[in-house]
Amino acid sequence: MTNPSPILLIGIGILLIGGVFLALQFITSDTPGDPIPPRPDPPGPGPGPTPNPTPTPGVEVEYAYSFEQFKSGNIDTILHCAGPLFNPEEYNGYVNTFSSTPPIMVRFNIGLEDNPRITFAQKVADIVEDITQTYPNEIPFLSITYTVRSHNAPADALDEEVVNGELDGKIRLLAQGVKAFNRPTFIRIASEFNGNWNNYEKEYYADSYRHIVDLFREEGVDQAIFMWNYEALHTPFPYMEWYPGDEYVDWWSMDIFSLQFENVKANANMIQFLEDAKARGKPVILPESAPNSQDMEDPATWNSWFAPYFELINNPAYTIKGFCYSNRDFGKNDVELKEWGNMRIDQSDALKGKYQEELKKEQYYHIE
Numbered sequence: 001m002t003n004p005s006p007i008l009l010i011g012i013g014i015l016l017i018g019g020v021f022l023a024l025q026f027i028t029s030d031t032p033g034d035p036i037p038p039r040p041d042p043p044g045p046g047p048g049p050t051p052n053p054t055p056t057p058g059v060e061v062e063y064a065y066s067f068e069q070f071k072s073g074n075i076d077t078i079l080h081c082a083g084p085l086f087n088p089e090e091y092n093g094y095v096n097t098f099s100s101t102p103p104i105m106v107r108f109n110i111g112l113e114d115n116p117r118i119t120f121a122q123k124v125a126d127i128v129e130d131i132t133q134t135y136p137n138e139i140p141f142l143s144i145t146y147t148v149r150s151h152n153a154p155a156d157a158l159d160e161e162v163v164n165g166e167l168d169g170k171i172r173l174l175a176q177g178v179k180a181f182n183r184p185t186f187i188r189i190a191s192e193f194n195g196n197w198n199n200y201e202k203e204y205y206a207d208s209y210r211h212i213v214d215l216f217r218e219e220g221v222d223q224a225i226f227m228w229n230y231e232a233l234h235t236p237f238p239y240m241e242w243y244p245g246d247e248y249v250d251w252w253s254m255d256i257f258s259l260q261f262e263n264v265k266a267n268a269n270m271i272q273f274l275e276d277a278k279a280r281g282k283p284v285i286l287p288e289s290a291p292n293s294q295d296m297e298d299p300a301t302w303n304s305w306f307a308p309y310f311e312l313i314n315n316p317a318y319t320i321k322g323f324c325y326s327n328r329d330f331g332k333n334d335v336e337l338k339e340w341g342n343m344r345i346d347q348s349d350a351l352k353g354k355y356q357e358e359l360k361k362e363q364y365y366h367i368e
Contacts, residue, residue, distance in 0.1 A: 058132030058182045063104075063139070064365065070139075070184045071225050071250050073283025077365035078313060079322030081141055081287070083107030085130075086328070090344060094327040097346035101359040102367040105186070107141040107287065107324055110174065112167050113148045113158060120170050124177040131181050137367055140181050141287070141324070143188040144174070144212065147198050157199045159190065162208035171212055175219035187216070187224050188287060192231040192255060193242055202242060209244040229253045229287060232270040239273065251321075252277040255288040256309070257340075274318040285322035286313070292330065292340035296348040306351065310358055 065075050082094050082103040095102055108127055115123070131140050146158040146167065161167055178185050189209050193200050200208075213226055228249045230239055243249070254273055277284050291305035313320045329347075330340035345355050359366070 058128075058180060059136060061137055061183045063184070064368070067184045067223055073251065073319060073321050075321060075365070078320070078363055079105050079139070079285065080359065080364045080366050081105035081107055081285070081322055081324035082327060083141065083324060084109045084143065090327050090329065093344065093346040094325075097352060098356055098359055101356070101364065104139055104365050104367050105141050105322065105324070106135050106138040107143060109143045109145065112144065112146040112162070112170050112174075121173060124174055128177045128180050139184055139186065140178075141186040141188070142178065143191055143287070145191060145198075146208070147200075155197060155199045157201060157204075159200050159204040159208040162211055163204050165211075168215060171215045172219055175216045175221050178216070178224060179219065179221045181223070184223050184225060186227055186251070186285070188227040188229050188253060189213070191229040191287070193229065194233065194237045194239060195231045205242055206244045210248050213244075213248045225250045227251045227253045227285065227287070229255065230273055232256050232267060232273070236269055240276070246280060246282075249282065251285055252280075252282045253285045253287050256286055257288065257290055257292045257326075274320070278317075278319045283319050283321040285324070286320065287324050288326050289323060290326040290328070290340075290343040292337075292343060294341075296342060296345070297350045299350045302351055302354050306355065306358075314363065 063070075064077070069075055080101065080103045082105070083091060084107045085091050086109070091106075108130070110123055110127060112120075114120075127142070131138075146162055148156040148158065158167065162171075178187070189212050190198075190200060190205065192198055193205055209228070216224055216226075226249060228244060228251075230237075230253070232254050252273070254270065256270070274284060289309065291301060291309075294301050294305060312318070313323055325345060327344050327346060329342040329344050330337045332342065345352055348355075358364075
């Protein structure tokens, strides 16, 4: 008998090994007769670290006034604020230039709208880290917006969505972040409600404001000071028809940009707003202000804008208790407001000296 060829033996061996493998697969499968489940794909990189849902509280800061005094405006100085931190270089330039009178308050912005580049949880975590680590002594000023903006198109306000509870998860998460600041915090809700660039709807605006305040209170945020914000336009506006109510508003606030202060009485709407605030016993802060479109290298700008601006702030006829200068190069860093030009007071050789002299007056509250 002829011996089998090596090739034949190799073929028989392969068949035997294959049969053993199939038998083992049958025996060890999860269900008899079912194939072994396929190996799962290796995990991808994932979305990155998830922010801590319960942020670590910041260190408690002691100020010249109690929380109740801040909330009621029962203070005998004027709060000096700077920001917002759109561009840290602009903020740092302001603080470094006026280092002998550093602002007691720093302003941040956060939008409730979706952002494909960053999760809302991460936005909150970043602000908590900034406040508790980078700005451990300042009073936080947080501006909450809910408008979706796109170039060359009107903004889409989300006030109806807020009222309907569609953004409750974000609002509660933000409230927990503010709670972690562990210090008095000024909260400006839906700023410049009368500006047509925001497109807030009268039907929903006041309810949306109240809804946010209610959620903050439910989350136990007991150091929040809520602000209602008006844009001081020359056109008459029935702002009281948009008022959320005294029990929801601690401070009134008003943004001043394009006004010429040679005759401050010319803006009757602004004066009426200040008088109404005083009649209701409400303190006022000016969260955004700058002499937009004026020449910051012309010494005459001090007399045409800055001097009347500070006279208004210090006028005992009104209850203004704080201001925030918008130290921003709009021409460089703001596409929509490019024509406003460079309003950086820290870069103005003609004006920054007088500005520093004003800040050194004893009525302004800075970081001590």
